[in-house]
Amino acid sequence: MNKQSITRELFDEVMVPNYAPGKIIPVKGKGSRVWDQDGREFVDLAGGIAVTSLGHAHPGLVGALVEQAGKLWHLSNVLTNEPALKLAKTLCDLTFAERVFFANSGGEANEAAFKLARRYGWEHYGAEKNEIISFRNSFHGRTLFTVSVGGQAKYLEGFEPAPGGIHHATYNDLASVEALISDKTCAIVVEPIQGEGGVMPADKVFLEGLRALCDKHNALLVFDEVQSGVGRTGHLFAYQMYGVTPDILSSAKSLGGGFPIGAMLTTAKIAASLGVGTHGSTYGGNPLGCAVAQKVIDTVSQPEILKGVKARSDYLRKGMMAIGKRYDIFSEVRGEGLLLGCVLTEAWQGKAKDFLNAGIDEGVMVLIAGVNVIRLAPSLIIPDSDIDEALERFERAVKKVCA
Numbered sequence: 001m002n003k004q005s006i007t008r009e010l011f012d013e014v015m016v017p018n019y020a021p022g023k024i025i026p027v028k029g030k031g032s033r034v035w036d037q038d039g040r041e042f043v044d045l046a047g048g049i050a051v052t053s054l055g056h057a058h059p060g061l062v063g064a065l066v067e068q069a070g071k072l073w074h075l076s077n078v079l080t081n082e083p084a085l086k087l088a089k090t091l092c093d094l095t096f097a098e099r100v101f102f103a104n105s106g107g108e109a110n111e112a113a114f115k116l117a118r119r120y121g122w123e124h125y126g127a128e129k130n131e132i133i134s135f136r137n138s139f140h141g142r143t144l145f146t147v148s149v150g151g152q153a154k155y156l157e158g159f160e161p162a163p164g165g166i167h168h169a170t171y172n173d174l175a176s177v178e179a180l181i182s183d184k185t186c187a188i189v190v191e192p193i194q195g196e197g198g199v200m201p202a203d204k205v206f207l208e209g210l211r212a213l214c215d216k217h218n219a220l221l222v223f224d225e226v227q228s229g230v231g232r233t234g235h236l237f238a239y240q241m242y243g244v245t246p247d248i249l250s251s252a253k254s255l256g257g258g259f260p261i262g263a264m265l266t267t268a269k270i271a272a273s274l275g276v277g278t279h280g281s282t283y284g285g286n287p288l289g290c291a292v293a294q295k296v297i298d299t300v301s302q303p304e305i306l307k308g309v310k311a312r313s314d315y316l317r318k319g320m321m322a323i324g325k326r327y328d329i330f331s332e333v334r335g336e337g338l339l340l341g342c343v344l345t346e347a348w349q350g351k352a353k354d355f356l357n358a359g360i361d362e363g364v365m366v367l368i369a370g371v372n373v374i375r376l377a378p379s380l381i382i383p384d385s386d387i388d389e390a391l392e393r394f395e396r397a398v399k400k401v402c403a
């Protein structure tokens with residue numbers, strides 16, 4: 001099969017149709033620029049979906065991967081390995097955590113978190129303590145447990161029966177949680193910023209309220225930081241920005257900068273409920289993934305990088321707001337750091353995908369979150385000049401959509 005025959009059409013011939021990829025096929029990336037098969041160049045404000053935290057082909061990450069690739073790829077969890085231990089130690093040093101479990105994705109990190117919450121409740125308070133409260137519009141992954149905890153019914157349709165004991169409250173509405181919580185609740189699961197649900201930040205008092213409710217009912221507070229974590233908010237994790245500490249935290253996406261890895265962070269006391277044989281993963285803690293994530297964390301946790309996220313955020317937000325004002329298309333630009341949501345006005349409801357597609361035509365990649373929000377999650381080190389170029393191209397796209 002020659003290169004010419006690898007086309008977008010081939011997707012429809014050989015792939016399961018659960019995705020609807022765009023018409024271009026990117027083949028190369030460097031920093032915040034990406035090139036397709038025809039050599040067309042794009043500015044990347046999507047970062048995968050909030051994944052390539054240090055851009056494409058970052059020399060430090062390439063170096064870490066290549067160095068580890070020449071040493072040791074895999075041995076299984078029958079034996080531990082140096083990169084996994086080193087990364088776990090770093091994550092514990094930089095966060096509330098005392099114990100780490102490694103997985104390969106956000107969904108798997110959450111699966112571990114939810115299983116641990118149930119197991120801890122069962123061990124300490126009995127089998128009745130198994131209920132989980134999460135939120136409408138939340139997103140936690142695509143395994144059966146994580147779509148069940150997630151708050152978007154469409155992702156569960158046709159896959160029932162779902163695991164039981166899961167209740168959904170209203171985000172940023174503490175009273176709706178109070179109405180559901182009881183001593184049967186083993187965990188409240190929440191994204192500090194709902195990503196897929198429209199880039200919706202939690203109110204600080206809401207998260208503080210959840211913490212207090214968990215403490216009152218001996219339930220665990222689980223923060224899903226798969227999208228909001230690893231520097232995206234200008235803090236290593238969003239919980240540090242809010243000053244509300246969870247009992248369990250899940251991380252993925254930016255953690256590997258594009259290499260698949262997930263992690264679940266917790267305390268020593270809670271971790272003890274996942275004893276030998278209770279949970280596992282063949283690839284979790286893989287030396288390649290851990291070596292890359294180590295470089296990501298070592299880089300992103302530097303104060304000047306985190307400060308840079310805030311500066312870039314202000315610059316990008318200002319640029320998008322100006323475009324929004326000129327064409328009257330955004331009611332607000334919300335979010336934190338480099339996870340921004342541009343909310344379409346009444347007149348443009350349901351049209352987010354039109355802007356994404358027009359962006360591709362003009363050479364800029366953006367994301368959507370639902371049908372009414374244009375989401376931006378670029379590299380945390382995107383140069384200002386790339387932001388300028390992206391804004392220019394996006395404005396041209398907007399002009400076309402609004403014509």
Ligand SMILES: Cc1ncc(COP(=O)(O)O)c(C=O)c1O
Pocket residue numbers: 049105106107108110139140141142191195196224225226227228252253
């Ligand atoms: C908050 C959140 N949790 C979990 C996931 C699932 O992660 P993954 O696709 O790596 O399984 C996502 C993915 O978008 C997410 O945004």
